[in-house]
């Protein structure tokens with residue numbers, strides 16, 4: 202008989218490994234789904250969503266509505282429906298709720314797509330991005346490819362990936378809501394309307410992963426594989442850990458926490474749609490690439506996007522959502 206010590210060593214090693222690694226990322230359903238998020242498909246969608254004929258997707262404009270119809274067509278093609286309690290993908294945001302910094306805006310729409318969870322369907326992970334932009338000024342189209350065409354198409358690719366997993370019998374245990382909000386550019390109006398009139402109770406909303414600009418780099422970071430991560434530790438210690446592990450086991454980007462401070466002078470924690478969830482006690486992460494030279498300029502065009510970076514950042518959000526949806530226990534809110 203062999204010395205037992207030698208038998209125990211490999212066992213101990215295997216145990217150690219399984220503690221360090223998250224097994225849900227090593228399975229082929231996850232890998233296949235994550236790999237279905239490709240730079241090419243993101244590019245195809247973005248060249249359409251940020252094309253000149255979407256007229257800069259001004260809030261409430263025909264151009265924005267046209268972009269919205271494109272999103273819905275994509276969800277229909279992949280077999281992803283709207284929440285069951287709704288009669289369409291649209292949550293109408295009435296003009297009275299659209300009081301912007303420059304006065305009243307026309308009625309507009311949030312767009313909601315939904316992949317129902319298999320075990321805890323009432324618990325919701327929200328993945329959000331705004332699909333409006335600033336329109337046409339002095340005859341120039343502001344395409345908003347990065348802001349926030351990049352987040353908009355990231356949602357399409359993630360929905361497709363979750364739907365693929367679901368079709369193979371490995372769908373998420375909790376539900377995923379893909380929330381395309383309107384009115385961000387005028388003061389986070391669409392997400393505020395959703396938070397005030399939620400389709401699923403805020404108390405059942407586990408987290409909001411919000412994407413606003415993930416296809417470019419800022420002057421400080423160009424050449425690096427990075428993303429700014431904001432707010433992940435604000436309400437839940439679990440969430441930051443999950444985010445870091447998801448990153449480590451998949452795309453391994455540099456997670457930059459420079460803006461991750463509510464007292465930061467740029468106040469980014471308050472400046473995109475996740476804040477309307479955070480203020481209701483829902484843990485959030487905001488993914489962002491930084492302020493670059495084409496921010497809110499007509500030169501924010503799809504040819505200037507780094508599609509490989511867009512792919513990796515989308516995959517990171519996907520991996521994080523996957524864990525939030527599939528882990529045994531819902532993450533805990535342990536901070537105020």
Ligand SMILES: [Zn+2]
Nearest residue numbers: 348349385413
């Ligand atoms: Zn934006």
